Amino acid sequence: MRLEVWYSDKFLPQEVRTALSFTKVTDFASLRTNTVDVYHLLQLWAMMSSFLLIIFILLGVCDVQGAADFRVCAFNLQHFGDAKAKKSNVMQTLVKIISRCDVCLLQEVRDSRGKAMPQLLDHIDRFDTKHRYETVASQRLGRSDTYQEQYVFVYRADTVTVTAQYQYPDDRPGDVDAFSREPFVVRFRAPTTAIKEFVLIPQHTSPTNTTKELDALYDVLQHVKTMWKTENVMLLGDFNADCGYLAKKNRKNVRLLTDSSLLWLIVDNTDTTVRSTTSCTYDRIVVHGERFASKVVPNSAKPFNFQTEYGLTEEQALEVSDHYPVEVLLRPDASRSFFSDGNSGSGMANKVVSHFGLLPLFLLSHILSAW
Numbered sequence: 001m002r003l004e005v006w007y008s009d010k011f012l013p014q015e016v017r018t019a020l021s022f023t024k025v026t027d028f029a030s031l032r033t034n035t036v037d038v039y040h041l042l043q044l045w046a047m048m049s050s051f052l053l054i055i056f057i058l059l060g061v062c063d064v065q066g067a068a069d070f071r072v073c074a075f076n077l078q079h080f081g082d083a084k085a086k087k088s089n090v091m092q093t094l095v096k097i098i099s100r101c102d103v104c105l106l107q108e109v110r111d112s113r114g115k116a117m118p119q120l121l122d123h124i125d126r127f128d129t130k131h132r133y134e135t136v137a138s139q140r141l142g143r144s145d146t147y148q149e150q151y152v153f154v155y156r157a158d159t160v161t162v163t164a165q166y167q168y169p170d171d172r173p174g175d176v177d178a179f180s181r182e183p184f185v186v187r188f189r190a191p192t193t194a195i196k197e198f199v200l201i202p203q204h205t206s207p208t209n210t211t212k213e214l215d216a217l218y219d220v221l222q223h224v225k226t227m228w229k230t231e232n233v234m235l236l237g238d239f240n241a242d243c244g245y246l247a248k249k250n251r252k253n254v255r256l257l258t259d260s261s262l263l264w265l266i267v268d269n270t271d272t273t274v275r276s277t278t279s280c281t282y283d284r285i286v287v288h289g290e291r292f293a294s295k296v297v298p299n300s301a302k303p304f305n306f307q308t309e310y311g312l313t314e315e316q317a318l319e320v321s322d323h324y325p326v327e328v329l330l331r332p333d334a335s336r337s338f339f340s341d342g343n344s345g346s347g348m349a350n351k352v353v354s355h356f357g358l359l360p361l362f363l364l365s366h367i368l369s370a371w
């Protein structure tokens with residue numbers, strides 16, 4: 001089969017021209033005819049395309065395995081200190097829970113001697129050698145000298161870094177000392193995630209002052225947004241935002257609930273309590289803004305029922321904590337992943353289409369081979 005075809009630099013790849021010993025044409029306008037063996041030309045071109053297609057697919061699959069979702073967790077450890085650190089079964093469970101997360105906010109860290117937390121970190125490091133864990137912790141916070149708590153973020157230093165930290169001073173004019181445990185705000189950089197950089201505002205509210213503190217958290221959010229010029233803010237922790245602590249009639253007065261730019265990912269009627277006799281949504285994760293919301297894996301926010309997951313009795317689980325951790329997944333960076341995208345499913349579709357645009361040529365090569 002021999003045909004006359006038009007060709008130029010613009011139409012044929014260098015490899016094909018070289019392979020077929022074409023005369024080089026540098027001027028697009030100076031098209032001229034030549035006689036080529038169309039059969040071999042198409043076969044060569046199609047085989048190159050099928051080879052490229054296979055390479056792209058392999059690269060894509062490797063990328064999917066390399067770009068995992070990024071898990072952010074918040075866990076009220078219920079009075080974590082020496083007593084719990086001495087119980088090896090409790091520590092084992094804590095280690096398993098915390099090492100699931102890229103960033104884990106721990107609350108109710110009491111640890112007055114400062115020994116239990118380093119022990120916990122040491123256990124985590126030895127349990128999960130694939131990652132390197134570090135912590136960033138607040139001072140002891142609380143109105144009374146006899147009862148204080150720390151916020152501690154445990155994070156994987158190989159996937160995320162701390163770029164800033166800020167202890168909210170709680171001296172807002174007209175509303176001084178709004179919090180019992182002032183938010184210890186931390187800014188993280190996570191290059192493998194679609195969001196890249198985000199701020200976490202933790203809060204463990206006082207049960208007796210939940211409505212007031214949740215509303216004041218809105219002021220902290222505005223302050224942090226302005227201070228760090230960022231919209232990517234997540235608020236998380238044991239908000240006590242349910243049952244007897246947050247009355248339905250008071251919810252309309254809580255700006256953290258009424259502002260439509262805030263998305264409460266752990267929704268009402270989700271049980272975050274270990275005790276089977278209680279069902280309350282105390283622990284929450286709230287993201288600010290559509291952009292951040294779009295970088296979250298849909299429907300991934302949930303409590304982690306470690307009692308069921310690790311086959312514990314209720315009594316054994318309660319030794320660990322009376323709360324389940326809550327968690328959410330952040331999407332991986334689209335440019336690092338074949339099958340994921342920062343905004344929606346469209347990026348994935350585009351990539352699949354762009355890679356599979358070679359599909360007709362792949363099929364053509366096989367048709368021609370069989371010819």
Ligand SMILES: [Ca+2]
Binds near residue numbers: 180
């Ligand atoms: Ca205070």
Ligand SMILES: [Ca+2]
Binds near residue numbers: 273274276278279
């Ligand atoms: Ca329960």
